Amino acid sequence: MFGFHYRLERKSIGLVLMIVAVASVGGLFEIAPLFTIHQTVEAAPNMRVYTPLELAGRNIYIREGCYACHSQMIRTLRDEVERYGHYSLAVESKYDHPMLWGSKRTGPDLARLGGKYSDEWHVVHLNNPRDVVPESVMPAYAWLSRNELRVDDLSGHLKAQRAVGVPYTDDMIANAPTDAYGQAAPDSTAAEGVSSRYGKETNIRAFDGKPNQLTEMDALVAYLQILGRLTDVAGKPVAAAGE
Structure with missing residues (x-):
């Protein structure tokens, strides 16, 4: 595992691509739930705002x-x-x-x-x-x-x-x-x-x-x-x- 990381650090393009890939996976887990937020947030028709x-x-x-x-x-x-x-x-x-x-x-x-x-x-x-x-x-x-x-x-x-x-x-x-x-x-x-x-x-x-x-x-x-x-x-x- 560490050997792969060390080799990857020597290849700038490869390192950038891996960073983008890892960041994309994390972003997917953060963004995907937003598309179903209407199913997870309860309806409250009588909700009022703060005075x-x-x-x-x-x-x-x-x-x-x-x-x-x-x-x-x-x-x-x-x-x-x-x-x-x-x-x-x-x-x-x-x-x-x-x-x-x-x-x-x-x-x-x-x-x-x-x-x-x-x-x-x-x-x-x-x-x-x-x-x-x-x-x-x-x-x-x-x-x-x-x-x-x-x-x-x-x-x-x-x-x-x-x-x-x-x-x-x-x-x-x-x-x-x-x-x-x-x-x-x-x-x-x-x-x-x-x-x-x-x-x-x-x-x-x-x-x-x-x-x-x-x-x-x-x-x-x-x-x-x-x-x-x-x-x-x-x-x-x-x-x-x-x-």
Whole structure:
């Protein structure tokens, strides 16, 4: 084997041809599944996109490096399914750019965190994790409650997401800053626009408990509360989910 390799190294043309051949085989295994992706990705007709506030929260989640300790991929192993819920489906990450499946898990998996805890629990946990989980090694993120959320660039974020396949409409893009405010201010007139554009089941409330102030805490909690709830396809029977 090594003798063949040594001889091949002395013949530049032969070495190049072998490199191309090996690379082609690897490329074939990577590219071929893409031609059958419609058969492997589940159908989710009720799948909704992230609201501007949730998308802003996702950006903060990435900015603070939360993905480094928390995966968002429940594997098909029995112990994971019993602990976290139904294993993750490909379609559930359909609108995730970038996807945050992860390969390391210092803290628990967050793929189905949405609705598991109250907004108040999340706020307390982010302000000081030890207040709710004494053995936690997670750092505190108390400044999120003090930082005003930037919304003037949200239309650009939605437009960028649309460029990679997320079906945001012109109306959603144009109203992104207003919708971000409206989702965290349930008593405002802007809240109505959020439910009309993203659905009546959209979480609309003061996530950090302060309806008159839009903070980064609002955005991050809004994102955490929608994890695993963009579609209910995972809760349906296998036959129905594939229809």
